[in-house]
Amino acid sequence: MKYEIEKNDLYYVLTPKEEKIDSVLAPTLKADLITYEVEGAKNIIMDLKNVKFMDSSGLSAMLVGNRTFREKNCSFVICNINSHIEKVLQISKLDTVLDILPSLQEAIDSIQLDEIEKGMN
Numbered sequence: 511m512k513y514e515i516e517k518n519d520l521y522y523v524l525t526p527k528e529e530k531i532d533s534v535l536a537p538t539l540k541a542d543l544i545t546y547e548v549e550g551a552k553n554i555i556m557d558l559k560n561v562k563f564m565d566s567s568g569l570s571a572m573l574v575g576n577r578t579f580r581e582k583n584c585s586f587v588i589c590n591i592n593s594h595i596e597k598v599l600q601i602s603k604l605d606t607v608l609d610i611l612p613s614l615q616e617a618i619d620s621i622q623l624d625e626i627e628k629g630m631n
Contacts (some may be wrong), residue, residue, distance in 0.1 A: 511538040521553040521585075521621050522546055523614065526561055530570030539568075543575040552584050555594075555617045569604060571594035576608055585609065585624055589617040 511531075516523040524542075526566060528535055546554065552577055558564075564572075577587040587609045591599070599605040611617045 511535045511542070513579050515626065517551070519552070520625060521555055521618070522551045523557055523618075525557040525559065529561060530565075531571060532563070532565045533560055533567040536565075536567035536571040536593070539571040540574045541595045543571070543578055547582070553581075553621045554579055554586045555614065556586070556588045557590050558588060558592075558595065559614075560582050561593060561595065564595050564598060569598065569602060572605070572608060582601075583628070585621050587611055587617040587620060589614050590604040 511552075514523075514525040515528065526539075531539060543554065556575065558574070572586075576586045583613040588613045590613060591610060596605070596610075599610065599630075601606065609620070611620060
């Protein structure tokens with residue numbers, strides 16, 4: 511799967527260059543998310559601005575990322591989804607499970623705020 515990746519100490523931003531995340535690409539995405547967790551990524555932002563379509567395999571990859579990072583008290587945030595993906599997430603009720611924000615900047619701000627709050631505890 512091809513994507514741009516921005517890495518820093520606080521988060522990784524993954525921006526798929528693919529228009530769809532389906533049964534062909536989802537297994538690679540799942541493996542990559544687990545690799546990034548092992549590599550030491552604290553938080554992941556999935557910027558889906560280029561993704562037009564996602565099937566159940568793509569949703570499964572999002573859930574793997576969410577579970578992988580939540581288990582270590584980190585964030586997995588999805589942003590810039592289109593109306594098709596939003597409807598799929600609503601129908602499957604995954605919009606209540608996943609952190610979904612409108613923009614990349616809001617996702618970054620959310621992670622920074624979470625990290626500040628963790629530091630205060």
